[in-house]
Amino acid sequence: MRVLASYLGGQWRPGHGPELPLVNPATEEVLVQVHSQGQDLGAAVEHGRTAGRSALAELTFAQRGELLSTMAKAIHGAREELISLAVENGGNTRSDAKFDIDGASATLAYYAELGHKLGDGKLLADGEVLQVGRTARMGGTHAWLTRPGLAVHINAFNFPAWGLGEKAACALLAGMPVLSKPATATALVAHRLMELFAPLVPKGALQLLCGPAGDLLDHLGPGDVLAFTGSSATARALRGHRNVIEHSVRLNIEADSLNAAVLGPDVDLGSETGQLFLADALRDMTQKTGQKCTAIRRVLVPAERLDEVAAILAERLATIVVGDPSRDDVRMGPVATAAQLRDVRAGIARLAAETAAVFGGTGEVTPRGIAEGRGFFVGPVLRSTRAPLECGALNDHEVFGPVSTLAAYDGSSAAATAIVARGMGGLVTSVYSDDRDWVARMVTGIGPWHGRLFLGSAKMAAQSPGPGTVLPQLVHGGPGRAGGGEELGGQRGLGFYMQRLALEGDASVLKSLLG
Numbered sequence: 001m002r003v004l005a006s007y008l009g010g011q012w013r014p015g016h017g018p019e020l021p022l023v024n025p026a027t028e029e030v031l032v033q034v035h036s037q038g039q040d041l042g043a044a045v046e047h048g049r050t051a052g053r054s055a056l057a058e059l060t061f062a063q064r065g066e067l068l069s070t071m072a073k074a075i076h077g078a079r080e081e082l083i084s085l086a087v088e089n090g091g092n093t094r095s096d097a098k099f100d101i102d103g104a105s106a107t108l109a110y111y112a113e114l115g116h117k118l119g120d121g122k123l124l125a126d127g128e129v130l131q132v133g134r135t136a137r138m139g140g141t142h143a144w145l146t147r148p149g150l151a152v153h154i155n156a157f158n159f160p161a162w163g164l165g166e167k168a169a170c171a172l173l174a175g176m177p178v179l180s181k182p183a184t185a186t187a188l189v190a191h192r193l194m195e196l197f198a199p200l201v202p203k204g205a206l207q208l209l210c211g212p213a214g215d216l217l218d219h220l221g222p223g224d225v226l227a228f229t230g231s232s233a234t235a236r237a238l239r240g241h242r243n244v245i246e247h248s249v250r251l252n253i254e255a256d257s258l259n260a261a262v263l264g265p266d267v268d269l270g271s272e273t274g275q276l277f278l279a280d281a282l283r284d285m286t287q288k289t290g291q292k293c294t295a296i297r298r299v300l301v302p303a304e305r306l307d308e309v310a311a312i313l314a315e316r317l318a319t320i321v322v323g324d325p326s327r328d329d330v331r332m333g334p335v336a337t338a339a340q341l342r343d344v345r346a347g348i349a350r351l352a353a354e355t356a357a358v359f360g361g362t363g364e365v366t367p368r369g370i371a372e373g374r375g376f377f378v379g380p381v382l383r384s385t386r387a388p389l390e391c392g393a394l395n396d397h398e399v400f401g402p403v404s405t406l407a408a409y410d411g412s413s414a415a416a417t418a419i420v421a422r423g424m425g426g427l428v429t430s431v432y433s434d435d436r437d438w439v440a441r442m443v444t445g446i447g448p449w450h451g452r453l454f455l456g457s458a459k460m461a462a463q464s465p466g467p468g469t470v471l472p473q474l475v476h477g478g479p480g481r482a483g484g485g486e487e488l489g490g491q492r493g494l495g496f497y498m499q500r501l502a503l504e505g506d507a508s509v510l511k512s513l514l515g
Contacts (some may be wrong), residue, residue: 002032004187007194007208007212008044008179010051015039020211025091025334026324026367026375026415034184034211044179044207045219048150052177052204057146057255060122064173065115067201071168072108074196075101075161082161082189089188090160091333091376093325096288100189104165107488110472110490111169114491122146124491125514126500129507139507143514144498145176147250149223151497152216154238156229157183157336158291160190166472166488167227168206174497176225181209181216184229185337217241225250225497227487229293232256235483252496253483254476257396258423259284260298261467262442264433265411269308272458275445277432278309280456281404282316284468286332290402291340294428297398302418303386303408310384310406314359319379323368330368334376335401341376347399348381352395355383363403378402388419395422413438416446425480430454430467447468451478451486 003019021030056064075082086097113239118124122267124144139433150482151171155163160182171178182190187210196209209216219408220226221245228238232255238244243250261281267274286294301309325333337340340447365379380402385391388407420429429450431442434457447453452474454467470476475489487493503510 001030004032004034004191004210006039007198007211008039009047009207010203010296011291013039014264015065017213022089022185022188024088024175025336026370028374031089032188034187036212037214039209039214041209041214041216042219044209045150045216047204048177048207049148049223050178050204052150052202052206053148055174055202056172056177056205057122059175060120061115061118061173062120064175065112065118068108068115068169068172070110070200072105072112074200075105075108075193076194078192082192085188085192086161087326090186090419091336092288093333094329095384096325098335099287100159100161103159103162104193107166107472108169111173115173121515123514124494124498129510129514130514131507132504137507138504139510140502140504141510143501143503144495145501147223147497147499149176149221149225151176151178152224152226153178153180153231154213154222154226154228155180155182155190156293156367158288158293159185160186161193163229164190164193166470167182169472170487170493171497172205174494176497177205179207179209181213184211217243220244220247220249222249225252227252227496229254232481232483250496252477252485252487254293254427254485254487255481255483257293257425257427257482258297258395258398258479259294259426259467260300260420260423260429261296262300262416262420262431263302263305263309264431264435264438265302266433266435266438269305269312272461273432273456276456276461276464278312278316278414280468283402283466285317285382285402286320287468289335290380291335291400292468294470296404296430296467298388298394298423299404299406299418300388300409300419301406302411306384306386306406306408310358310382313382317359317382320380321368322365322377322379324370327369332380332402334367335378336376338345338376341378343514344378344399344401344403347397347401348403350393350397351383351399351403351405354391355385358382358384358406363421382406389422393421411442413445418441420446421449423449423481425478425482425483426450427476427478428452428454428467432456434458439446449479451475451482497505
């Protein structure tokens, strides 16, 4: 059986100890294994801080951008192979696999172009040189400089390519070396990416740990950063780690999110805005089998429209074929792991105790093209409630699968805001309306609870990527339940990996330093 090696210290290292299987979630066939022990992670961290940091420090922003460009091209060149691995190890349909793979290459390409725009410098100005003394000779300003340590990235199971690519793009452009740890269960794609990247990047600039994190966090120090995407339970453990606390390790977390979609009272379901709303609600239930951090979990509908929306979505959900994701006639594959399946079924049961069934019951499904009893399958489930503020299962727990709940409200922005805010912080909420005054009230009401708002309307419907698509130009993250973190956002994404420094002195010297 093939064993996935880690790429640490400039070498491929298989490790040792008990083996952990990576399986095909549709068939439960063991594909490869990883060793659970045997990596010298202290040496890997130091290798990144020294060799990797030194190599990246020699490069300008434009040169780092060129590095990211070669990485994006490497992904594009191996696109079909990577898609096949995502289907096999992630349970993705071909369409879902492309969403992950193309997201990674597009994000790297975007930051490559940003590097070219930033040019030949190695630090970034943050504002103008200001007079801070009695005369203009004495000046003050701010600048961003690369932090001196290593960026540790712990990525989620659902986007092994995009997760690696988006975090690495910002860190490498900022000049900070990376040690990336993908989720073990779906690590095949990330491993193949590292095989593609290893000949392209300077030694130590990018390392990959396959398997458990072991004592990795024990080696972090004050110049390092830690970025995590995953569950709120793991996030709590990371926040409480003694090294993170003792050394004030900079920490970015993206955790759970009860994202909402709100249908405005002015919208006719047959209009462009109404059709956009329905398409987005359906897509986010089924794309990646609902395993997206940005997926819509709560669908707010004016009370008098609830039955109409429920009937339309139920009719469309009935056309979704669940089964072997490698088949062209299948629209939705399995969830990624057996543990994920147990969690999703438990979440559905919790919802079922407080909501009414619309479609899918509790997720029972007979997958097409799969032997009976095999695979981690659950069908799409749509529930509803006419008392959303009293429904704890709706507002207190995210079911990370193909599950959404319709929630009735009275059509006012105040009522919608109250329901959305019960989620206690999210990554993205989408609002569908052509009434600009109503939208403005929604933005000021729910905006502080989110990292991003998606405003669906007739004028942008034809070119909308949907609320579930994370764009490198815009911030991704959110307050409260969503983890309190922030990444991407164009040049803003570099700030996590850089130190803002106040400079004061001779104004002419400051201007020369900043180019």
